[in-house]
Amino acid sequence: MRYLPHSPAERADMLAVIGAASPEALFAAVPAAARLAKPLDLPAHSPEFLVEAHMKALAARNHAAADGPFFVGAGAYRHHVPATVDHLIQRSEWLTAYTPYQPEVSQGTLQMLFEFQTQVAHLTGMEVANASMYDGSTATAEAVLMARRLTRKDKVILSGGLHPHYRDVVSTYLDNSESLIRLPASPEGQGDILNQIDDDTAAIVIQTPDVFGHLRDVEKAAEAIHAKGGLLVVVVTEVVSLGLLEAPGALGADIVVCEGQSIGNALNFGGPYVGLMATRKDFIRQMPGRLCGETVDADGKRGFVLTLSTREQHIRREKATSNICTNSGLCALAFSIHLGLLGEAGLTRLARLNHARAVALAKALRAVPGVELLNNSFFNEMTIRLPVPAAPVVELLAKAGILAGVPVSRLVPDDPKVENLVVLAATELTTDADIEMLADCLKEALQ
Amino acid sequence: MSMNTQGRPTGTGSAAAAATGSSLLPDEPLLFEIGDTEHSGVDLPEVTVGDDFLGGFRRETPLDLPGLTEPEAMRHYVRLSRLNYSIDSGMYPLGSCTMKHNPRLNEKLARLPGFADIHPLQPVSTVQGALAMMDELAHWLMTLTNTAAVALTPKAGAHGEMCGMMAIRAAHAARGQGHRNVVLVPESAHGTNPATAAFLGYAVRAIPARADGTVDAEAVKAALDPDVAAIMLTNPNTCGLFEPQIIDIARAVHEAGAYFYCDGANFNAIMGVVRPGDLGIDAMHINLHKTFSTPHGGGGPGAGPVVLSAALAPFAPVPFVRKGEGPLALVEHAEGHHLGRITAFNGQMGMYVRALTYMLSHGGDGLAQAARDAVLNANYVKARLGQVFSVPFAAAGPCMHEALFDDSFLEGTGVTTLDFAKALIDEGFHPMTMYFPLVVHGAMLVEPTESESRQTLDQFCDVMLDLAKDARAGNAPRFTSAPTRAPRRRLDETRAARQPRLKWERPDPLPQAAE
Numbered sequence: 001m002r003y004l005p006h007s008p009a010e011r012a013d014m015l016a017v018i019g020a021a022s023p024e025a026l027f028a029a030v031p032a033a034a035r036l037a038k039p040l041d042l043p044a045h046s047p048e049f050l051v052e053a054h055m056k057a058l059a060a061r062n063h064a065a066a067d068g069p070f071f072v073g074a075g076a077y078r079h080h081v082p083a084t085v086d087h088l089i090q091r092s093e094w095l096t097a098y099t100p101y102q103p104e105v106s107q108g109t110l111q112m113l114f115e116f117q118t119q120v121a122h123l124t125g126m127e128v129a130n131a132s133m134y135d136g137s138t139a140t141a142e143a144v145l146m147a148r149r150l151t152r153k154d155k156v157i158l159s160g161g162l163h164p165h166y167r168d169v170v171s172t173y174l175d176n177s178e179s180l181i182r183l184p185a186s187p188e189g190q191g192d193i194l195n196q197i198d199d200d201t202a203a204i205v206i207q208t209p210d211v212f213g214h215l216r217d218v219e220k221a222a223e224a225i226h227a228k229g230g231l232l233v234v235v236v237t238e239v240v241s242l243g244l245l246e247a248p249g250a251l252g253a254d255i256v257v258c259e260g261q262s263i264g265n266a267l268n269f270g271g272p273y274v275g276l277m278a279t280r281k282d283f284i285r286q287m288p289g290r291l292c293g294e295t296v297d298a299d300g301k302r303g304f305v306l307t308l309s310t311r312e313q314h315i316r317r318e319k320a321t322s323n324i325c326t327n328s329g330l331c332a333l334a335f336s337i338h339l340g341l342l343g344e345a346g347l348t349r350l351a352r353l354n355h356a357r358a359v360a361l362a363k364a365l366r367a368v369p370g371v372e373l374l375n376n377s378f379f380n381e382m383t384i385r386l387p388v389p390a391a392p393v394v395e396l397l398a399k400a401g402i403l404a405g406v407p408v409s410r411l412v413p414d415d416p417k418v419e420n421l422v423v424l425a426a427t428e429l430t431t432d433a434d435i436e437m438l439a440d441c442l443k444e445a446l447q
Numbered sequence: 448m449s450m451n452t453q454g455r456p457t458g459t460g461s462a463a464a465a466a467t468g469s470s471l472l473p474d475e476p477l478l479f480e481i482g483d484t485e486h487s488g489v490d491l492p493e494v495t496v497g498d499d500f501l502g503g504f505r506r507e508t509p510l511d512l513p514g515l516t517e518p519e520a521m522r523h524y525v526r527l528s529r530l531n532y533s534i535d536s537g538m539y540p541l542g543s544c545t546m547k548h549n550p551r552l553n554e555k556l557a558r559l560p561g562f563a564d565i566h567p568l569q570p571v572s573t574v575q576g577a578l579a580m581m582d583e584l585a586h587w588l589m590t591l592t593n594t595a596a597v598a599l600t601p602k603a604g605a606h607g608e609m610c611g612m613m614a615i616r617a618a619h620a621a622r623g624q625g626h627r628n629v630v631l632v633p634e635s636a637h638g639t640n641p642a643t644a645a646f647l648g649y650a651v652r653a654i655p656a657r658a659d660g661t662v663d664a665e666a667v668k669a670a671l672d673p674d675v676a677a678i679m680l681t682n683p684n685t686c687g688l689f690e691p692q693i694i695d696i697a698r699a700v701h702e703a704g705a706y707f708y709c710d711g712a713n714f715n716a717i718m719g720v721v722r723p724g725d726l727g728i729d730a731m732h733i734n735l736h737k738t739f740s741t742p743h744g745g746g747g748p749g750a751g752p753v754v755l756s757a758a759l760a761p762f763a764p765v766p767f768v769r770k771g772e773g774p775l776a777l778v779e780h781a782e783g784h785h786l787g788r789i790t791a792f793n794g795q796m797g798m799y800v801r802a803l804t805y806m807l808s809h810g811g812d813g814l815a816q817a818a819r820d821a822v823l824n825a826n827y828v829k830a831r832l833g834q835v836f837s838v839p840f841a842a843a844g845p846c847m848h849e850a851l852f853d854d855s856f857l858e859g860t861g862v863t864t865l866d867f868a869k870a871l872i873d874e875g876f877h878p879m880t881m882y883f884p885l886v887v888h889g890a891m892l893v894e895p896t897e898s899e900s901r902q903t904l905d906q907f908c909d910v911m912l913d914l915a916k917d918a919r920a921g922n923a924p925r926f927t928s929a930p931t932r933a934p935r936r937r938l939d940e941t942r943a944a945r946q947p948r949l950k951w952e953r954p955d956p957l958p959q960a961a962e
Contacts, residue, residue, distance in 0.1 A: 001809065001813045001816060001817075002808070003548055003550060003740075003808070003809065003813075003817070003897075003898065004813070004816060004817060004820055004897055004898075005898070005899070005900035005901070006820055006823075006900070006901065010901050011820075011823060013901075014823055014824075014827045014901060015823070017827060017830050017831065018823075018826045018827055018829075018830045018845075019830065020826070020845065023819050023823065025845065026819075026822050026823065026826055026845040027689070027720065027721075027822070027845075028844055028845060029688065029689040029691050029843070029844060029845070029847075030689050030717075030720075030721055031691065031693070031694055033694060033725070034693075034694065034721050034722075034725050034726050035720075035721065036720065036721065036722065039719075039811060039812060039815065040590055040591065040719060040722075040811045040815075041590065041811075042587065042590055042591075042719075042806075042810065042811030042814075043807065043810050043811065044810040044811065044812050044813075045808065045809055045810030045812055045813040046807055046808060046810060048552055048808070051552065051556075051804055051807045051808050052552065052555075052556065054807060055556045055559070055580075055800065055803070055804060055807075056556075056559060056561075057576075058561070058562075058576040058577075058579055058580045058583075059556075059559040059560070059561025059562050059576055059580075060561055060576065061561070061575050061576025061579065062561040062562070062565050062573065062574050062575070062576040062577050063565070063569065063573035063574070064560035064561055064564040064565055065560075065564045065565065065566060065569075066560060066564055067560075070566075072566040072568055072569050074568050075567075075568070075791055075792070076566055076567055076568070076792065078564070078566065082488070082489055082517075084488070084517055084520060084521060086558075088520075088521070088524045088525070088528075089744075090554060091524075091525070091528050092533045092534075092535030092536065093528035093529060093530075093531040093532075093533045093535075093536070094524075094528050094531070094533075094744070094745060095533070095535075095549065095554075095742045095744060096533040096534040096535045096549050096742055096743065097531045097532060097533045097534075097743065097744070097745040098534075098539060098541060098544060098546060098743050098745070098746070098877075099743065099745070099746035099747075100531075100745065100746065102532070102868075102872065102877065102878055103935065103938045104869070104872055104930050104933040104934065104935045104936065104937065104938065105530075105531065105532035105872055105877065105930075105933050105934065106530075106531055106532065106745075107527075107530035107531070107934050107935055108527040108528045108529065108530040108531035108745075109531055109745035109746065111475065111477065111527055111530070112524075112527055112745075114477070114949075114950070114951070115477060115478045115479070115951070117949055117950050118478075118479060118950035118951045119478075119512060121950050122510060122511045122512055123510065123512065125508050128949045128950060129949075129950070131746075132747075134602035134603060134606060134747075134748070134790065135602065135790055135791060135792075136791065137788070137790055137791035137792075138602065138606070138789075138790055163791065165788055165791040165792065166791060168787045168788040169787070169788045169789060169790060169791060171787055172613070172764065172786055172787040172788055172789055173789075175613075175616070175647075175648075176787075208504075214502075215501065215502040215504050217502075217504075218504075242506070242510075243506070243510065244496070244501070244505065244506055245501070245504050245505065245506055246504050246505065246506045246507060246508060247506065247508045249508075250507070250508040259791075266558075266563040266564060266797075267563070267564055267565060267566045267567070268562070268563055268565075268796045268797045269562065269565045269566070269567050269574065269577050269792070269793050269796035270567030270790075270791070270792025270793035270794065270796055271602065271748070271790070271792060271793065271794055271795040271796055271797065271798075272602070272747075272748035272750075272795045272796075272797050272798060273792075274748075284947065284949070290746065291947075291949055292949070293943040293944070293947050293948055293949050294943065294948040294949075295938050295939045295940065295942045295943035295948075296938070296939055296942065297935040297936040297937060297938045297939070298928075298936035298937050298938075298939075299936050301474070301935060301936075303935045303938045304938075305938045305940050305943045307940065307943040307944050307947060307949075308944055308947060309944075310944075312638075313605070313638040313639050313641075313642035314637075314638040314639075315638070316638075316642070317638045317641040317642055317645075317651075318641035318642055318644065318645035318651045319645070320638070320642045320645075320646075322642070322646065323605045323608065323609060323639050323642035323643040323645075323646045324603075324605055324606075325603060325604065325605040325638075325639050326603045326604070326605070326746055326747035326748070326749045327746050327747045328747045328748045329743075329744045329745040329746035329747040329748070330742065330744030330745060330747065330748060331744075331747070331748055332747075333744070333745065336478075337520065337524055339512060340478050340482065340488075340513070340514065340515050340520055340523070340524075341487065341488035341489050341514065341515060341517065341520050342487055342488070342489050342512070342514060343482060343483075343484060343485075343486055343487045343488075343512055343513055343514015343515065344484035344485075344509070344510040344511065344512040344513070344514060345484060345485055345486070345487045345514055346487035346488070346489040346491060346514055347510060347512060348510065349487075349491040349492075349493060349494075350489070350491055352493075352494050352495070352496045353491055353492065353494055355496045355500070355501075356494045356496050358500075359496070359499075359500060362500070375500070376500070376502070377500050377501060377502030377504075378500050394570060395570055395572065398569070398570045398572060398573055403566070403569050403570070403573065406568045410568065410779070411568075413780050428491065
């Protein structure tokens with residue numbers, strides 16, 4: 001077995017040093033009733049080339065995004081990741097390091113996290129950011145809990161534009177609490193979220209661009225919630241948009257959470273991704289997750305450590321701000337390297353390019369007879385209404401090799417209002433030929 | 448003004464900007480001190496965009512994000528990486544963390560476009576191979592644990608705990624037992640256990656450990672009452688011992704109408720040897736990043752699938768794969784008792800690929816051998832060190848996959864567990880887990896894993912014995928000043944917490960000299 005260093009002779013020698021009669025003797029504490037009488041019915045060990053063949057056969061049964069025109073978004077986006085990023089994150093010292101609890105031998109990871117926190121703070125326009133969360137959806141749930149702790153109020157209102165999966169995650173985290181108001185998914189607008197705010201409201205959660213692609217007025221929402229003593233949580237699922245759109249922090253957001261996948265990370269069928277969380281300096285003691293801070297060592301040299309751990313489970317146990325233990329270290333590294341390569345100049349160009357591709361897509365879709373574009377505003381994603389239910393059309397186009405977006409009925413089932421809607425995204429990877437092929441096939445499918 | 452290695456200014460007055468180390472172990476300035484907002488390592492066409500669709504929300508706040516060209520970025524991140532310890536460079540005897548070898552075949556296959564370049568919301572008909580892969584992983588996990596179902600989506604161990612405890616809460620609610628509001632947690636538990644229970648609104652009732660380091664079935668029985676929803680027990684426990692009364696405990700918990708949550712962090716000791724389902728557990732998370740070799744990545748991403756007993760299977764969260772006639776289905780919306788989503792999409796797909804690759808490589812036989820070797824290695828370390836180091840629960844017999852020592856061998860030396868661990872760094876080893884579990888004074892928990900050769904174990908033991916001898920010979924300064932050979936000496940954590948500096952701040956400009 002290629003991963004196990006001992007030879008049978010070495011095992012026997014080691015047992016002799018231990019003074020155990022047999023390997024089984026080491027398991028003496030296991031009750032007899034719990035010992036396996038015979039080996040499990042599982043395949044035996046296998047050489048590398050056979051494992052590879054097996055997994056490749058499974059992979060070959062999937063339609064990869066690069067296999068044809070691709071317009072799927074709705075919370076995860078296909079962007080180009082520079083080769084440098086994937087090379088670097090596979091270096092042993094990044095890939096196979098543990099959590100940096102021993103800072104003297106973990107300065108690489110710690111300095112990277114400090115840089116990451118700074119990048120996230122600048123990107124979101126906030127004062128501080130943590131060292132990352134599992135993903136955007138769990139970060140949103142944690143932000144809601146954090147807002148409740150900060151305000152000591154219960155009621156939380158989720159906007160109808162918040163990604164339906166995110167709404168579900170928040171509901172699960174809050175055990176479907178009655179104090180959680182979920183406004184119905186509405187492709188038309190923000191709904192009446194601002195009218196629902198009262199003195200008991202801990203927070204409102206709005207997403208921009210929202211799940212339908214609309215850009216939302218963060219400033220207006222901030223004014224309304226602050227007037228009642230609550231907090232504004234802003235969710236961004238397409239983080240590249242911050243290269244072109246105003247920073248939520250500059251518009252009055254109190255907590256900003258993002259799905260960071262778009263920068264540095266592959267689609268991966270949904271994970272691993274990286275959640276970003278940023279907030280005001282005054283709120284850090286209620287922020288969940290790891291934080292890296294600057295300090296000095298015994299020689300006075302600058303160094304970094306995990307800090308403010310008294311918020312965390314390994315110190316505080318049942319009094320912790322969250323049960324969260326890990327962050328999404330390697331995905332945060334990929335994010336940080338990619339953003340470090342882009343810089344302000346590159347991110348701005350990338351964001352403009354995404355928007356320009358989306359404008360081209362919108363133009364082409366509007367020209368398809370029977371298709372109605374619902375957006376007045378968007379970044380790189382938009383919603384269209386078809387004259388017929390959308391899911392069968394999307395399925396038909398998939399058979400033709402075109403992944404044409406997400407039928408909203410997949411996100412919000414059993415709602416006739418959204419049955420004919422499709423959410424489509426364009427990125428820098430979307431070509432004119434892709435758009436033309438989509439428009440042609442859509443035209444044909446609707447005839 | 449100092450210059451970076453490419454000759455660009457690095458900002459003014461930064462104490463750390465100058466590289467003071469050798470070229471093999473340089474001090475690396477911050478990204479913000481070497482990059483600037485004009486440079487970029489990504490070539491993209493320049494396009495102009497109008498305001499027609501931007502709703503008046505065009506960004507005016509500067510991004511203030513430095514960029515690096517590709518050679519600069521390569522050097523920055525390679526240099527930073529060299530300040531890290533890693534499994535690939537040496538033994539990582541961290542108890543509870545299972546720092547085993549991370550096979551590179553896993554990395555290669557996780558990057559196949561058919562796994563990495565697929566979207567969670569593309570038509571289910573286009574991802575049948577991905578669903579089949581998840582189903583195959585689920586089959587391995589259920590077979591290894593003898594359980595009825597597995598929820599794959601938890602993003603990490605603590606997330607798995609949350610998921611399992613939510614399923615328990617939902618099961619109680621469905622049975623009209625929603626009033627149960629207490630969770631029993633042994634004192635030796637990982638911090639995440641009480642944190643998870645409290646996170647879900649449960650009161651935590653601590654169960655003291657017996658003198659031999661295991662949990663007393665009688666103490667559990669005494670603590671069980673109609674308010675108890677569950678017990679959260681780690682097995683093998685955090686003292687490195689198999690809980691001998693675990694079947695009795697499970698029976699008592701079930702008789703009291705409660706559920707048995709098992710923390711599976713230590714599953715590496717028993718995979719393929721003991722099936723937790725045979726012990727009576729109802730839910731257990733499995734850290735794919737420990738037991739099944741997915742990389743720790745400097746602190747995540749992890750993955751924490753939860754296996755569930757038949758009693759809890761109806762309460763698994765969505766989404767999950769459903770097998771029937773014809774193509775595999777992905778159940779995405781909760782029906783019946785199912786929990787809603789605990790994360791937006793399908794969990795840690797990239798980690799599933801790595802874990803299944805590892806399982807197929809080892810096979811059922813290899814996994815059992817790996818568990819036996821992990822236990823063998825821990826007992827070998829315990830045997831070699833036990834004459835000098837104090838073993839708190841020696842009477843309990845062999846340990847499982849980790850060996851626990853306390854600090855009584857350091858009594859009177861002026862050397863603490865922390866000092867001792869830091870001295871280990873100077874000898875080229877990562878420290879063991881310290882001060883955990885809490886039930887032992889000055890604990891040192893050593894988990895060698897099956898990946899270490901006898902030669903490496905001997906080197907480690909020789910170093911440990913030499914350090915112990917030196918400590919007891921009165922050479923305290925070697926320990927209290929350690930480490931001296933690492934990229935940094937001990938860091939001032941108090942200062943970091945008292946005056947938090949959580950991001951880079953632009954230094955104040957130096958006063959300009961008069962012309």
